[in-house]
Amino acid sequence: xxxxxxxxxxxxxxxxxxxxxxxxxxxxxxxxxxxxxxxxxxxxxxxxxxxxxxxxxxxxxxxxxxxxxxxxxxxxxxxxxxxxxxxxxxxxxxxxxxxxxxxxxxxxxxxxxxxxxxxxxxxxxxxxxxxxxxxxxxxxxxxxxxxxxxxxxxxxxxxxxxxxxxxxxxxxxxxxxxxxxxxxxxxxxxxxxxxxxxxxxxxxxxxxxxxxxxxxxxxxxxxxxxxxxxxxxxxxxxxxxxxx
Numbered sequence: 072x073x074x075x076x077x078x079x080x081x082x083x084x085x086x087x088x089x090x091x092x093x094x095x096x097x098x099x100x101x102x103x104x105x106x107x108x109x110x111x112x113x114x115x116x117x118x119x120x121x122x123x124x125x126x127x128x129x130x131x132x133x134x135x136x137x138x139x140x141x142x143x144x145x146x147x148x149x150x151x152x153x154x155x156x157x158x159x160x161x162x163x164x165x166x167x168x169x170x171x172x173x174x175x176x177x178x179x180x181x182x183x184x185x186x187x188x189x190x191x192x193x194x195x196x197x198x199x200x201x202x203x204x205x206x207x208x209x210x211x212x213x214x215x216x217x218x219x220x221x222x223x224x225x226x227x228x229x230x231x232x233x234x235x236x237x238x239x240x241x242x243x244x245x246x247x248x249x250x251x252x253x254x255x256x257x258x259x260x261x262x263x264x265x266x267x268x269x270x271x272x273x274x275x276x277x278x279x280x281x282x283x284x285x286x287x288x289x290x291x292x293x294x295x296x297x298x299x300x301x302x303x304x305x306x307x308x309x310x311x312x313x314x315x
Contacts, residue, residue: 113248123192139277269299
């Protein structure tokens with residue numbers, strides 16, 4: 072909890088005065104002030120996107136996530152050029168598993184060698200610093216961009232994200248990542264409860280199940296935007312480039 076605002080000035084001089092006008096957002100138009108907006112790139116990890124990772128061992132078709140990557144690349148590039156703050160998240164746990172509830176490790180009825188913390192093709196599954204936990208090259212973080220380690224589905228639980236954003240005066244949020252209906256939607260709901268104005272960039276999010284993605288996107292904009300807004304990448308990128 073806590074009041075939004077305050078903190079350091081934006082890194083791009085003048086960006087605090089620019090506005091991204093998402094005129095085609097649903098359920099209605101949304102303005103994003105560049106200097107107080109963050110793009111949150113959620114869990115673009117090898118463990119979820121590539122064969123031999125946690126998503127694969129959970130029985131999912133990981134190729135389903137690939138369709139969101141070209142959109143996420145365009146969105147990330149546009150935000151960087153416009154001076155929008157970028158944060159990347161990784162769902163992962165400490166090597167000694169002290170932040171992993173036993174219930175989470177057991178869930179899914181995975182056999183030995185396929186559970187969180189077990190050795191697998193890309194290193195220990197969902198463990199901080201392992202190859203599989205790393206972000207796919209297409210959207211790899213820059214040195215200057217924050218990488219946030221989160222032990223849960225939402226990016227706010229048991230992390231410093233809220234304090235980090237408050238210190239930078241962030242009030243608005245663009246969201247991309249995987250999966251739409253789990254970590255992305257959970258983070259968006261957490262952000263909404265903390266007073267952020269949130270917009271999910273639908274086609275820059277991915278799911279192992281297309282029908283789950285569709286329903287999740289419909290849920291967040293229902294009832295006049297009960298959780299926030301939705302937009303597609305093409306419109307977002309176009310309007311970010313036009314920010315003035």
